[in-house]
Amino acid sequence: MKKSEVDVLIVGAGPAGLAAAIAAKQSGFARVRVLDREREAGGVPRHSLHTGYGLRDLHRVMSGPKYAARYISKALEAGVEISTSTTALDWAGDLALALTSPMGLEEVSASQILLATGARERGRNARAIAGTRPVGIYTTGSLQQSVYLRHQEIGTRAVIIGAEHVSFSAVMTLAHAGVQTVAMLTPEARHQSYFPLHWGTALRYRYALRTKTKLLEILGRERVSGVRVATPSGEEVIECDTVVFSADWIPDNELARRGSLQISESTKSPIVNHLYETSRSGVFALGNLLMPIKSADQCALEGSSLLSKNW
Amino acid sequence: MAKRVAPHVRTFDVAIIGAGVVGAAIARELARFDLSILLIDAKSDVGAGTSKANTAILHTGFDTVPGSLESRLVSRGYFLLRDYAREVGISYETCGALLVAWSAEEFANLSKIQEKAIANGYLESYLVDVADLYAKEPHLGPGALGALAVPGEWIIDPWSTTLAYATQAKAAGAVLQLSTRVERIAQSSHLHTLHTSQGEFEARYLVNAAGLYSDVIDREFGFEDFVVTPRRGELMVFDKLSRSLVSHILLPVPSSMGKGVLVSPTVFGNVMLGPTAENLSDKSATESSITGLAFLQEKGRKIMPALLDEEITAIYVGLRAATEHSDFQISLHAPQRYVTVGGIRSTGLTASMAIAEHVRDLLTQAGLDLGKQDALPAIHIPRLGEATLRPYQNEPLIAANPSYGEIICHCERVTRGEIVATLASPIPPQDQAGLGRRTRATLGRCQGFYCHAEVRALLESKGGVS
Ligand SMILES: Cc1cc2nc3c(=O)[nH]c(=O)nc-3n(C[C@H](O)[C@H](O)[C@H](O)COP(=O)(O)OP(=O)(O)OC[C@H]3O[C@@H](n4cnc5c(N)ncnc54)[C@H](O)[C@@H]3O)c2cc1C
Ligand SMILES: Cc1cc2nc3c(=O)[nH]c(=O)nc-3n(C[C@H](O)[C@H](O)[C@H](O)COP(=O)(O)OP(=O)(O)OC[C@H]3O[C@@H](n4cnc5c(N)ncnc54)[C@H](O)[C@@H]3O)c2cc1C
Numbered sequence: 025m026k027k028s029e030v031d032v033l034i035v036g037a038g039p040a041g042l043a044a045a046i047a048a049k050q051s052g053f054a055r056v057r058v059l060d061r062e063r064e065a066g067g068v069p070r071h072s073l074h075t076g077y078g079l080r081d082l083h084r085v086m087s088g089p090k091y092a093a094r095y096i097s098k099a100l101e102a103g104v105e106i107s108t109s110t111t112a113l114d115w116a117g118d119l120a121l122a123l124t125s126p127m128g129l130e131e132v133s134a135s136q137i138l139l140a141t142g143a144r145e146r147g148r149n150a151r152a153i154a155g156t157r158p159v160g161i162y163t164t165g166s167l168q169q170s171v172y173l174r175h176q177e178i179g180t181r182a183v184i185i186g187a188e189h190v191s192f193s194a195v196m197t198l199a200h201a202g203v204q205t206v207a208m209l210t211p212e213a214r215h216q217s218y219f220p221l222h223w224g225t226a227l228r229y230r231y232a233l234r235t236k237t238k239l240l241e242i243l244g245r246e247r248v249s250g251v252r253v254a255t256p257s258g259e260e261v262i263e264c265d266t267v268v269f270s271a272d273w274i275p276d277n278e279l280a281r282r283g284s285l286q287i288s289e290s291t292k293s294p295i296v297n298h299l300y301e302t303s304r305s306g307v308f309a310l311g312n313l314l315m316p317i318k319s320a321d322q323c324a325l326e327g328s329s330l331l332s333k334n335w
Numbered sequence: 336m337a338k339r340v341a342p343h344v345r346t347f348d349v350a351i352i353g354a355g356v357v358g359a360a361i362a363r364e365l366a367r368f369d370l371s372i373l374l375i376d377a378k379s380d381v382g383a384g385t386s387k388a389n390t391a392i393l394h395t396g397f398d399t400v401p402g403s404l405e406s407r408l409v410s411r412g413y414f415l416l417r418d419y420a421r422e423v424g425i426s427y428e429t430c431g432a433l434l435v436a437w438s439a440e441e442f443a444n445l446s447k448i449q450e451k452a453i454a455n456g457y458l459e460s461y462l463v464d465v466a467d468l469y470a471k472e473p474h475l476g477p478g479a480l481g482a483l484a485v486p487g488e489w490i491i492d493p494w495s496t497t498l499a500y501a502t503q504a505k506a507a508g509a510v511l512q513l514s515t516r517v518e519r520i521a522q523s524s525h526l527h528t529l530h531t532s533q534g535e536f537e538a539r540y541l542v543n544a545a546g547l548y549s550d551v552i553d554r555e556f557g558f559e560d561f562v563v564t565p566r567r568g569e570l571m572v573f574d575k576l577s578r579s580l581v582s583h584i585l586l587p588v589p590s591s592m593g594k595g596v597l598v599s600p601t602v603f604g605n606v607m608l609g610p611t612a613e614n615l616s617d618k619s620a621t622e623s624s625i626t627g628l629a630f631l632q633e634k635g636r637k638i639m640p641a642l643l644d645e646e647i648t649a650i651y652v653g654l655r656a657a658t659e660h661s662d663f664q665i666s667l668h669a670p671q672r673y674v675t676v677g678g679i680r681s682t683g684l685t686a687s688m689a690i691a692e693h694v695r696d697l698l699t700q701a702g703l704d705l706g707k708q709d710a711l712p713a714i715h716i717p718r719l720g721e722a723t724l725r726p727y728q729n730e731p732l733i734a735a736n737p738s739y740g741e742i743i744c745h746c747e748r749v750t751r752g753e754i755v756a757t758l759a760s761p762i763p764p765q766d767q768a769g770l771g772r773r774t775r776a777t778l779g780r781c782q783g784f785y786c787h788a789e790v791r792a793l794l795e796s797k798g799g800v801s
Binding site for chain 1: 571576619621622623624625627628632644646647648649650727728730733734737738740741742745748768780781782783784785787788789791792795
């Protein structure tokens with residue numbers, strides 16, 4: 025097995041990991057390596073084609089892929105080594121990770137390890153939603169990859185579960201794929217996004233936000249045929265062929281847990297101090313791995329700032 | 336070896352209706368002989384009925400009814416499948432079971448169950464006191480009083496079992512006819528004519544292994560020996576990070592209320608909670624229910640509270656083919672050259688190979704001449720279990736083919752190499768669920784958040800596009 029050593033090893037080449045890598049390089053670390061298990065670096069913005077990225081960090085608003093490309097080229101210019109199709113599997117020591125990639129197995133040790141593995145939305149099973157198991161069920165993340173990266177056929181009428189920021193991103197993605205959003209459901213009394221985004225999408229795409237409405241069950245054998253919901257005035261069926269589970273985030277904490285880092289019971293994120301250091305000295309966590317969920321620019325700023333606070 | 340038949344031939348020595356674990360095992364057993372064999376299923380994949388959704392336990396048969404056909408076939412099937420799993424690479428783990436008593440009544444029952452196990456020929460069970468129980472299973476919820484250990488109860492990969500049988504039968508010359516529903520059966524003095532959604536097939540001998548529909552097929556012959564009532568079993572699967580919570584299969588003590596809910600590791604490195612038991616009338620009602628899932632969560636919280644803090648990665652529903660009889664309903668109708676294999680309710684995975692031998696013998700009793708016997712062609716199927724080296728960990732394999740180092744499904748760590756190989760296998764998957772059963776792709780905690788689109792693209796291009 026190959027063995028190697030770097031100064032700073034970062035897991036996850038999303039906004040947080042790339043920004044941290046650039047900052048590490050700029051502050052003088054010689055060998056900075058970022059790993060990502062995907063074929064391409066960039067993290068979630070890579071498949072989020074709609075606009076809405078970069079306001080706070082790059083000071084202009086752009087699409088996700090453009091935003092990701094900016095960070096990748098900045099990182100490469102700064103001399104960061106980016107290894108894609110490379111998964112950090114487990115720990116190989118307190119400050120060492122075991123990797124697999126098409127090049128084979130590898131163990132890398134470092135003086136600092138940064139975990140920037142992001143977060144994902146809970147899917148249908150994780151939310152223990154009853155009903156059939158037909159085709160046509162997505163999270164916003166899988167929907168965006170299908171639509172923007174793969175141009176796959178989606179459907180015609182969608183119901184979105186959740187009414188947070190990312191839910192409005194789902195509306196835009198569905199519209200791009202020619203799918204009408206017939207309803208957006210939230211059990212809360214109101215949606216949980218900023219008004220401008222909600223109003224903007226509501227005006228443009230005309231969908232019904234349904235508050236105090238809870239998803240009970242998915243219907244349809246081969247293909248989704250509808251959802252049964254509970255509303256203040258009783259149960260009803262909304263016909264649709266697509267269901268998108270949005271928000272309800274869970275940090276991608278697998279490595280943190282495999283390393284027995286202390287985990288917060290409420291958020292399931294690794295517990296960090298004011299310097300973003302986890303319960304293991306030399307191991308840091310940042311970006312959306314640390315709940316609550318943030319926008320990409322906030323994650324990137326966190327990555328850039330990590331350095332000035334610590335090193 | 337089975338007779339090779341030309342593609343246009345539609346007359347067979349034996350036709351088997353149903354390519355579940357039972358039908359596929361029968362096809363494999365008969366494929367060693369000089370016979371032409373047709374294995375037919377309405378679904379687009381083998382093992383896509385009840386056989387895909389069970390608790391995947393290799394049962395010793397310790398709690399079957401002593402003296403029953405089920406008792407005999409489960410006990411024998413256990414050893415046959417264990418050896419077969421070793422031979423072809425089906426993953427299994429020798430974890431053993433603990434029947435946990437939660438009340439004085441259940442505790443008192445343990446010794447009766449032990450006696451029953453002995454009556455079934457299973458001699459290795461022993462009583463475990465409460466201190467030892469919590470030492471063995473520290474995450475067990477409070478309130479357990481003791482347990483009966485049944486070390487022979489193991490876990491196995493149920494999907495690969497059916498797939499291996501069907502793959503080997505096919506390799507030996509059996510014809511596999513999927514997406515073909517048998518709609519009507521006509522009989523003449525020496526041939527059965529199967530009218531199907533894909534035209535007609537003829538067979539001299541017929542085996543009905545149609546699971547939930549075995550009674551419906553029986554009616555074609557006018558037999559009314561049993562009625563199948565689908566008994567729904569809902570199951571929850573928890574994320575791999577929960578695997579360290581449990582070491583044994585934690586079985587409930589059977590009571591008058593039925594078998595009850597278990598917590599069990601899976602060979603894939605997950606933990607399973609279930610099943611429910613509820614009689615339905617619709618044989619296609621494989622949806623999960625709000626009440627069923629709530630019931631499982633409540634039970635799970637009692638058995639192992641920490642489990643419920645973990646993420647649920649899958650929810651399955653299996654329909655047991657229950658009948659008004661407690662035993663398997665396997666019978667020979669010699670004048671019709673027809674064998675019914677019905678009521679294979681909750682032990683069919685374990686018993687499958689023994690059922691196949693039994694059906695073979697019944698067919699010969701009805702006059703089927705098996706002819707010359709040959710060794711079956713050796714097959715090997717990809718091992719999916721966590722207890723052995725997976726492709727992404729296999730340095731020489733990755734060096735020979737780098738796509739085995741490229742993980743596509745990150746949660747289950749399934750590589751591009753495995754997916755491409757599966758799409759080119761003798762019985763390739765037709766959809767994402769079939770791919771999942773063969774490789775585990777998309778079955779993990781993210782439920783496709785990361786890999787759904789990539790996996791779908793691979794499927795749609797049959798492995799061609801990346
Ligand atoms: C559908 C959707 C729409 C969004 N829209 C917007 C928007 O309009 N504007 C906005 O500002 N934000 C938006 N966001 C949020 C934004 O994408 C996230 O805040 C940001 O991507 C988080 O950055 P991160 O670096 O923490 O994690 P991620 O971007 O999730 O990156 C984590 C990376 O880690 C990698 N990784 C994980 N585990 C391993 C491992 N073991 N080995 C190797 N690599 C690993 C992953 O492959 C991934 O590339 C959206 C998010 C989603 C899901
Ligand atoms: C919840 C649950 C838990 C279980 N746990 C275990 C366990 O731990 N261990 C164990 O050993 N067993 C277990 N079992 C039992 C085991 O799963 C079954 O006994 C076994 O799968 C039955 O296999 P089968 O081939 O008879 O039926 P099936 O798998 O249902 O196969 C029958 C096939 O016939 C086809 N068919 C029906 N009608 C037609 C037609 N007209 N034309 C063409 N095709 C047709 C169907 O499409 C189907 O594929 C469990 C079962 C359930 C439901």
